Amino acid sequence: TISIHPYQPLILLSGSSDDKTIFQGAQVGAVDYIEKGNLRPASLISSIRYALRRSATLKELHTLYQQVTIISQMRSDIIRLAAHDIKSPLSTFFMSLEMLNNHLDNSPDEFVKKHVDRMGSASRRIKAIVDDIMALDYMDEHGEFERTEIIPLINSVIREFRLMETLENKTLTFEQPQELPVVRGIPGQLREVVFNLLTNAIKYTRDDGQIEIDVNCADSNVTVKVKDNGFGIPSDQHDLLFKPFTRIKLPETQTIEGTGLGLYLVKRIIDRHDGEMFFKSTYGQGSMFGFSLAIV
Numbered sequence: 001t002i003s004i005h006p007y008q009p010l011i012l013l014s015g016s017s018d019d020k021t022i023f024q025g026a027q028v029g030a031v032d033y034i035e036k037g038n039l040r041p042a043s044l045i046s047s048i049r050y051a052l053r054r055s056a057t058l059k060e061l062h063t064l065y066q067q068v069t070i071i072s073q074m075r076s077d078i079i080r081l082a083a084h085d086i087k088s089p090l091s092t093f094f095m096s097l098e099m100l101n102n103h104l105d106n107s108p109d110e111f112v113k114k115h116v117d118r119m120g121s122a123s124r125r126i127k128a129i130v131d132d133i134m135a136l137d138y139m140d141e142h143g144e145f146e147r148t149e150i151i152p153l154i155n156s157v158i159r160e161f162r163l164m165e166t167l168e169n170k171t172l173t174f175e176q177p178q179e180l181p182v183v184r185g186i187p188g189q190l191r192e193v194v195f196n197l198l199t200n201a202i203k204y205t206r207d208d209g210q211i212e213i214d215v216n217c218a219d220s221n222v223t224v225k226v227k228d229n230g231f232g233i234p235s236d237q238h239d240l241l242f243k244p245f246t247r248i249k250l251p252e253t254q255t256i257e258g259t260g261l262g263l264y265l266v267k268r269i270i271d272r273h274d275g276e277m278f279f280k281s282t283y284g285q286g287s288m289f290g291f292s293l294a295i296v
Contacts, residue, residue, distance in 0.1 A: 009051035013039070031055075086130050093123055125257055132261035135192065143186035145273075147296055150222055151180055153187060154213060157194045161202070170205055174213040181295040183222050189269045190293075196262045197226040197289050203256050204287070205230030217295065221276075225290035233281040241279065242267040250283075266291075 012030040031054050032047040097120055104113050158174060161167055183190075201211045205228045214225040231252045233241070240246045245260040270277045270291045281287035 009048070009055045011047050011051055086126070090123065090127055090130070094127075097123065121257065125259065128257070129259045129261065132259050132265060135265060143189055145184050145186055147182045148185040148187050148190060149180070149182050150190070150215060150224060150293075151176055153191050154194055154215065154224070157191060157198060158213075160195075161198065166199075166202055167211075169207040170202060170209050170211055172211045172213070174215075177215060177217070180215060180222060181217055183273075183293040184296050185273050185293060186269075190273070193266050193269050193291065194224065194226075196266050200262060200289070201226050201228040201230065201287070203258070204228065204253060214290075220295055221292040222295055223290060223292040225288055227286065227288040229286040232283040232285050232287055234283040238279075238281070242277070263289075 010030045011032045011034060013034050013036055015036045031051045034043060034047060097116065100116055101120070104116060154174065155176075158172065161172070198211070198213070205211060210229050212227045214227065216223055231250060233248050234250075237248050240248060242263050243260075244264040246264075247258055247260040266289075267277050270293075273293055275291050275293040277289075277291050279287065279289045
């Protein structure tokens with residue numbers, strides 16, 4: 001009856017008062033227990049009232065849960081559609097802007113060049129926000145957990161940065177351990193984590209700075225750390241990290257472009273993997289961001 005009518009009030013009347021009977025009653029959905037030998041009109045009325053109130057509360061909570069689920073799905077659908085719809089006109093804008101830049105290469109009009117550069121900067125930021133939103137949406141609905149090797153994943157990210165010459169004059173070191181256990185993860189998402197952490201380390205480190213990737217295994221966990229000797233983060237702004245659309249404001253980083261979604265995305269992925277995210281940062285000395293995952 002309970003499986004068919006989950007909110008049907010149920011009170012257990014029994015001649016037995018042992019714990020086993022009470023437990024069995026709770027298992028089938030009884031909200032109260034009355035021993036027949038102690039049955040009184042007042043106690044029965046009180047139990048019925050309690051059962052009715054509890055049933056009504058459960059119905060309301062279920063209705064609210066359904067409404068929240070529908071609203072959450074609508075929000076996700078709206079974000080997904082908006083992100084996809086923005087990408088098409090944004091691509092057209094990029095093409096036109098590139099043609100305009102080429103046309104202005106030999107132009108003496110510095111005023112126009114200045115504002116075209118500003119348009120380019122703003123459009124790149126919009127594209128980055130759209131890409132991050134789509135990555136968040138994709139993360140929630142795609143990807144299968146499997147046995148994942150961390151070392152090849154990190155090396156593929158490093159190769160990509162070297163090919164794109166993103167490091168510029170910065171030094172990147174990665175001392176690989178000879179052996180490392182595999183973890184249970186979604187390779188594409190874990191690669192996104194390493195990519196974002198390394199991107200931040202590069203962006204927020206001076207041209208002659210040093211970046212180090214450290215990987216080790218301890219206490220049944222694989223730990224990955226990305227360290228830099230860059231600008232660092234003041235302690236009074238540590239609480240802002242990992243919040244969406246939040247960027248640390250420093251005089252040294254005002255000209256650095258970003259969406260404020262990178263670390264939020266990283267934290268979401270590590271949480272999904274039941275891992276731990278951690279960091280340490282000192283203003284003017286650099287930062288360390290890392291994560292740990294349980295080995296298989």
